[in-house]
Amino acid sequence: MDADTFREFGKAAVDFIADYYENIRDCDVLPSVAPGYLINQLPKELPENPQQWQEILQDVSKLIVPGLTHWQSPNFHAFYPTGCSYPSIVGDMLASGLSVIGFNWLCSPASTELEMVVMDWLAKFFKLPAHFLHSTKGPGGGIIQGSASEAVLVAVMAAREQAVRRVKAAQPELSEGEIRARLVGYSSDQSNSCIEKAGILGTLPIRLVAVDDSLVFSGTQLAKAVKEDLAKGLIPAICIATMGATGTCSYDDIESLATVCEEHNIWLHVDAAYAGCALALDDYAHLRQGLDRVDSLNYNLHKSMPVHFDCTAMWLRDSHKIVESFTVERIYLQHKYEGQSDIPEFRHWQIPLGRRFRALKVWVAFRTLGAEGLREYIRLRIRLAERFEQYVLADSRFELFAKRAMGLVCFRVKGGNELSTELLKRLTDHKKIYMVQAIFQGKNFLRFVVCGVEPKECDIDFAWQEIQSQLSQLLSEHEVAKLKVNAPEEKKAEESHKKSVKVQ
Template sequence: MDAEEFRRFGKQMVDYVADYLENIRDRKPFPDVSPGYLKELIPDKAPDEAEQWPDVMKDIERVIMPGVTHWHSPQFHAYFPTANSYPAIVADILSDAIGCIGFSWASSPACTELEMVVLDWLAKMLELPDCFLHSSEGHGGGVIQGTASEATLVALLSARTQRLHQILGDKFSHSPDEGIISKMVAYCSAQAHSSVERAALIGAVKVRLLETDEKFSLRGETLQRAIEKDREAGLIPFFLCATLGTTSVCSFDNVLELGTVCEKEGLWMHIDAAYAGSAFICPEFRPLLNGVEHAMSFNFNPHKWLQVNFDCSAMWVKDSRLLSDAFNVDPLYLKHDNQGAIPDFRHWHIPLGRRFRSLKLWFVLRLFGIKGLQECIRKVSITMTGPFLSPIQRLFIYNVNNTITFLLKDVKLAHQFEELVKADQRFEIFGEVVLGLVCFRIKGSNEVNERLLKTINDDRRIHLVPSKVNDTFFLRFAVCASRTESKDVKFAWEVIQELTEKISDEKK
């Protein structure tokens, strides 16, 4: 493929992508294939001779699309959102074309410096303390990780190195007596993401999953008791991962209380806000982040809810030297004349290689603006005329001439679904609806809810996933796609009601 062919075929692909996204509502969100389907559709070895571009294009629909789970379908309500926008897609094209491996400032100055600037922009949107900014007088700053799981691991390993320095002093080694590391203890909520346990496994430290209150929030008193008990047993508490927006129920740990305990007891507090963090750019949700000033590190994923395509996980630290202490390996071939004058991000994370991911964050922030991104999270305006009464009318603004403007987007759509569930006496809400996730279940046994979930996903008109807390099985309805509208929420609920009737009839 030469430059002229690239221009022609590239335009075809852009048209295909636009058609795919604009018509994604017509595709079922969950594929109807069995494991191994794809190998039956393509040869068992690569072609000897080059094939033609039109044949490759044809095989996208024949081979790939039958096995795609369409995360951006308005009927996809599983997991959490994965962001998608045209500005981010265009930025990734440019990043792929530049093709730099930005492990150091010298390897691509723009890659490093743009990342510093846009992470400061984003920090200011979140109203993070100045100590987390590159532009502050301290040693803080932000870096783009691949995922929140990576950020948690980086924070835990940095905290482990910091504590080893404190214990061993001049005798510090990255490979100390295993007896010390085996005594080190990390803490998190029982509702925290499994990546915290995995980070502890990789870091070879113990982890305590602490019980939460009635709102599934980890409290300071619980952490304090756990620290005291472990110290009495001769163990070494060193790290806490607090969660804002847990995966199961989108609950929020009390970081104000936890941060106070961590500062008093000398623990590194990392805040994982992978999904919920995007909402904090809205003033009405920013109080959920109160207490971040006590954290040593904070992370959220713009690639979940802030229109930036995967992967782009933003992490800030108060003292970047604590990261580089844990990851600094500096061979001669990576050194450069300006070393130390500006960050070399290879010292801030686990991989050496890194893509030019700040481009898509830059494009999105500029082409949406802060107000546009806030509107993506909280609302979209749709106007209707005529009388309208509904249990969810508190979500509407009534205008003159009997006109109603809907405020229904993501958070508002979630509350719409919540009200529909509450209006059906067969169902109950599990937990509290704060952002774009609604947890619900049929009143009754776990088994009937498991049967309902299987029936829903076998039906394939909508897609949900479950969770379980305190041995209670429930279904999760997440507002995921940027194209989801009020009619999609209503459609999903009608499907759920229809299939609930079906399993009730089968039981009879």
Template sequence: MDANQFREFGKAVIDYVADYTENIRDRSVLPSIEPGYLRPLLPSEAPLKPESWQEILMDVERVIMPGVTHWQSPNFHAYYPTASSYPSIVGDILSGAIGCVGFSWMAGPACTELEVVMMDWLGKLLHLPEEFLNCSEGPGGGVIQGSASEATFIALLAVKQRMVNEIQDANPEISEDEIKSKLVAYSSDQSNSSVEKAGIIGSVRMRLLESNQDGQLEAKTLREAVKKDREAGLIPCFVLATLGTTGTCAFDDMQELGPVCVEENLWLHIDAAYAGSAFICPEYRYLMKGVEYADSFNFNPHKWMLVNFDCSAMWVKDSRHLHNAFSVDRIYLKHNKVSSLPDYRHWQVPLGRRFRALKLWFVLRSYGVEGIQKHIRHQIALAEHFKNLVELDSRFEACTCSLGLVTFRLKGDDSLTQKLLDILTAKRELYAVPCRYRGKYVIRFAICAKSTQVEDINWAWNMICKEADALVGPKVRKVEIINEKAKFDAINITSNAESVEKSK
């Protein structure tokens, strides 16, 4: 493919992407295919001769789109958002064109330096303690990882090596293997599945401690677990606290957990994968009180901040612990431009890394802080609107409402709510997933797509009510919701006014 063909192909794909994005409401959010659908649609071997880009692009619609779950659909309410925006897509295109592998400053000076600056921009937006920033005088700093899962794993490996070094400095006779065999880490039973996985692949016991009825890990629970393990001859070393749990978007109390971690010499890692973006809005920063106790902090701009996957922002108070865990210097990796700027290969598991800071830069400049705040506040207002609709129907109960996530259920036996969700999923027009709250089966309804509007929320609720009518019968006294758009506008205006007032 020459430059002229690339221009034609590229322009055609840009048109395709724009059309797909703007008309995504016309597609069912879930595909109608069965496992194994794709193989019969393709030849059994790769083509011997080149094919035209026109043929390739035509096959995107024939082969790929029938098997796509449309995460950017306004009817996608499962999991949490996976962000997307035109500026971010363009940033990824440019990153792909430059094609650098920025494992060191020399391998990609702009790749390294833009990331350093962008992580400071983000850290300042969230009002993180200064010692987390690259521009601080200390050894802390920020780095872009691929996911919150990677950030958790990296923090766990860093503290694993730190504990070996500390214990052997005081007790040289104790072997590294003996120390590692006794390490134990802690998190809540509401933490993401990646936390348990980090323990498995990092060969560290991961205790998933019982949370309270609000989904929070309590300090007394942590203290008791640490005491019990120390008495058993184990070595507690790591705590993962969650700001915005996967199930219900619950928030662990850092002001309670932090002092325990300091007293017990436990590395505190904060996972704010979804909720961290909300801290860009001053009125939600109270949810991160106690962040100063953390040794590392992570959130995903690729979830709620309009930046496409993958872009996971991680900060550490002392990057030397990462160097100690991951530094391997071969002669071909060294260079003579030594400075205070990081060689990010020492901050991660893989050697190679893409120019991910470009899309972050493009988004922050294209939307500005105010544009991102507006997006987050709008989605939170949509969630409040959905919660209000649930509460108007006596057959349902709204269980939780936190930021852009609502959990709800049909009153009565769990089987009713499970049957309702099964029916909705089978219809493929709306996608939500379940979790458990206070022992009950509930449906998670997250505001995910950038394009979601109040009309989409009303449409989703009407569909839910229609299936509930068939399951449990219509409401005894039907409440008509008049002028929902006006009601939502009132909620939104009030919310924004309160936001401005709280931020003063």
């Protein structure tokens, strides 16, 4: 493709994206396709000859869009949001265009340095402790990882290697294998699946401590678990606290966890994937308590900031502990400034060698919105969740399941799990809005999350009307069913009719 054709194709794609967002409310948020829908429509082999961009772009509309779940739709209320914004899209396009691989400083100084700058900007915006800034003298700093999964795994692996060194130094008679076999980590049973997975992948089993009704994992619970494990001869190596758990957006008690961790030389990591954005708002200053005592922290810009996946900020109090654990050197990766400046070689802070220029989309998005724009982005989502919460409270058929937190409202239909699950099934089948459910202490509940690029009050009203209407229908059908149970002959007649229909 020559440059002129690219100019045409690229600009048509820009218009395609703008059109997509301008009309996003017209689509059902969930697709109406069955497994195999796309596979069956595409050729089985790579086409031998070149195809025109016009045809390809048409196919994106015709074949791809109908098979999408529209994460950026304001009718998407599942999981947590995935951030996106126009400036982030353009910033990333520029990064794709430049296509540099910044695995060390020389491989593109701009890539490493811009990442340091935007991570410092964000740390200051969140008022994080100064030791997390690159601009503060010392071994701390921030890096962009791909995902919370990756950040947590990096923390687990680093904590593991640090624990092995520490125990080996104290008890040289133990073999490395013996030490590794006794390592254990901790997190709440409300923590994200990626934490349990990091334990499996990192061969450091994470004990998921059951929390009580408060949903909070605290030092008392950790101390108890640690004591039990020490008695068994295990070696506590890491604790992963959550700021905004996946189910209910609950916040662990970092201060009291830190006290226990310090006592036992346990690496304390905080997974603030979603709710970390609260740190930008003065109303949530209390969430900062204890953060001065953690070893590492991750926050997903691609969740609650207008930056698209993948973009997880990770801060380390002492990056040397990661570098020591991960460094593998080769002559071809060295350059003349290495070790002579305070610029980090980010390749030693992460799993892969290669690195995209992800700081560019962050920089473009941050500058386009400005600090106040970012705060308003977060506040808007909280306000809209409050609006939804009011609707739930005003309808006696529903109950809140947990306190609203940030942009998340957890609620359920009064009267048992089945009704909530059945309601969710109907909503999902109807495809107008998309939520998922979670479970705590045997109780299912629905999670309503404010998502989308530009959610409005009318979107919240739309969702609530859909929920009310589906519940009303469900309840009225239940009423009819109950009446039928009371009139068994009628039911029998209906069943026999169904049977005959089936046979035909």
